[in-house]
Amino acid sequence: MNMGLNGKQTQKNRHFGQSLRHAVQGLRAVLQAERNFRFHLLASLLVIAAGIWVTLSRWEWLALCIAIFGVLQSELLNTVVESLVDLLTVKHYMVAAKYAKDVAAGAVLVAAVFALVVGLLIFGPHFIDWIKR
Numbered sequence: 830m831n832m833g834l835n836g837k838q839t840q841k842n843r844h845f846g847q848s849l850r851h852a853v854q855g856l857r858a859v860l861q862a863e864r865n866f867r868f869h870l871l872a873s874l875l876v877i878a879a880g881i882w883v884t885l886s887r888w889e890w891l892a893l894c895i896a897i898f899g900v901l902q903s904e905l906l907n908t909v910v911e912s913l914v915d916l917l918t919v920k921h922y923m924v925a926a927k928y929a930k931d932v933a934a935g936a937v938l939v940a941a942v943f944a945l946v947v948g949l950l951i952f953g954p955h956f957i958d959w960i961k962r
Contacts, residue, residue: 876948895947907934911933
């Protein structure tokens with residue numbers, strides 16, 4: 830494995846286990862540093878609990894999982910964009926940097942609105958049935 834000047838890995842991972850370790854480290858770092866990711870993860874867990882409570886169908890679970898993972902993935906990619914922009918701009922204001930960050934945040938918003946619509950379509954009928962009882 831090739832090491833950089835500071836003794837850190839600078840080449841591609843050689844084994845799947847190495848790649849997996851780095852991926853888990855990345856998720857841990859995001860969980861520790863990113864409040865919005867923690868918020869979306871908590872919201873996802875609450876939605877999953879609600880899905881278990883109302884006994885969703887297989888297709889409802891599929892739609893819900895697509896929505897949940899879309900939001901989480903968008904949040905991860907937003908974090909990547911923000912980190913790269915911060916690295917490249919070294920805390921100097923640049924219009925292009927603001928644009929990149931705003932568009933990445935907009936992608937998270939689109940995914941969250943999609944998840945909200947999916948949640949309303951799935952849980953709405955269950956909620957109405959519960960009220961009618």
